[in-house]
Amino acid sequence: MATLTVPEVVTSPAEDAEQLRKAFQGWGTNEALIISILAHRNAAQRKLIRQSYAETYGEDLLKSLDKELSSDFERLVLLWTLDPAERDAFLANEATKMLTSNNLVLVEVACTRSSLDLFMVRQAYHARFKKSLEEDVAYHTSGDFRKLLVPLVSSFRYDGDEVNMKLAKSEAKILHEKISEKSYNHDELIRILTTRSKAQLNATLNHYNNEFGNAIDKDLEADPDDEYKKLLRATIECLTYPAKYFEEVLRLAINRLGTDEWALTRVVATRAEVDMERIKEEYYRRNSIPLDRAITKDTSGDYEKMLLTLIGHGDA
Template identity: 40%
Template sequence: MATLTVPPVPLNPRDDAIQLYKAFKGFGCDTAAVIAILAHRDATQRSYIQQEYRSMYNDDILKRLSSELSGKLETAVLLWMHDPAGRDAIILRQGLTRDFINLEAVTEIICSRTPSQVQHLKGIYHGTFLEYLEHNIEQQASGDHQKLLLACVNKPRYEGMEVDRELAAKDAKALYKAGEKKLGTDEKVFVQIFSERSRAHLVAINTCYHDMYGRSLKKAIKSETSGLFESALLTILQCAENPAKYFAKVLYKSMKGLGTNDTTLIRVIVTRTEIDMQYIKAEYFKKYKKSLNDAVHSETSGHYRTFLLSLLGPNH
């Protein structure tokens, strides 16, 4: 369930382009007007606005936004202007090639998306940046973390709900033998099962693991693995069970303690608004007894705050 609110009667993208052009004109930018339009248009409408703007003014609206806005607001709005797969490709590219490598963001995108989404964004990545996603992962990630990411990017997986219970029990046993039962961990087994099994199957493995060994697979991962590899395994498992709960936790962590991790805050809000933000908000409130809107309100300010809160929709 999305939280994006769009006008009840679809507006003409041409009119939006004209209004945006007016907001950019003159001394200083009418930022409030820009937010009022863009924070209430879905991916298709945003794409039409870009096309209209280019044909009417012979100008790239993304470049224009970049020169008119600044700081965190600029980052958030520019990311928002893309469609989901294009946006994921940009986040991966930035996380893998910038001066500031962000493997947490890369892990989140690859391990939380469905296999078909990963295949789609892989194509877009290559088409946009003329480089292979696998090649960039090989350059920046290492060890078991690298192996798991590459396996997730390269192996098509079943996405249906059917589960083979016997195989799930067998997998649970294999993970136990590779992890808690032995000294040291056989990471290969974890990589194979977590990159090849469907989400429904992983949930079944988790249940079997608990029934057979009296503890959760999540605890086993935490005690047997560490660092980015642990984080990747947990992301895959948690997104198989309940993606909204996973993202609520990521948002909470981004605002916890001193200072806010705005990169994470922007990434999650912008990428989930049109997918499951209603569920994320519900999970956030359930776990942290505070609404996500209130948390974002207290951690942000100015037009940046207005933009994020517009995407989050009304505070329930």
């Protein structure tokens, strides 16, 4: 369920490329023109614009944007213009680097994309970085984090709705046992979370809740400062209720002292075409303020305009 507004009649990729070229020329960049084109094109259309731009002007559109724009607005436009699989590969690579390391980003990419999408991310990663995502994740993590993250990013789950209730029952019991024993890194617990389909996991966790009287994330909340448990909770939420997970990321990004633009940019760029409506509903339910109003209070200028357009409230 996407929010992105794409005009009824879209100009050709060649015309869009020409308009973007004009936006870069003359005195100062025409940011409004860039927003009016790119923020109103879906992934397939943006890909064609990039192709047309490269054919006509002999330069990657991303390079031109990089030269012309700056700061948070630049990062948002660049992430948005990238093909979704390339974008995820870039974010995942950045998340394995020492200065920008972020295990939660790896969980997002591994757990909120479809199996095919994640497979395409791994292919894009090979093409761009001449290594595998798995090897970088394994190299840059250790201990329990590595034990959980490597199988998550290499997973190819069944994507259908078939559910085995008997299995859900027995695996709910295993999860409850391991969590009660505080064996959060147990092989069986990790096997269940990294291999089962999302439908199967939902059935297992529903059974867990009904049978043991507590939702699994509540049972994992005991120690909020434990980074590994935080990652486990994020894994479960991303697999079973992504809108709730992303609402929380946005809330923390906006409500902290000084906005976390990094997180705000990432969530809007990666979810605008996926489930932004659900995330907005969740945000309003949790905060009693619409997401667009929260963004307006916390951001400004072209960055704010681009964010609002992508979440479906812009009039650019």
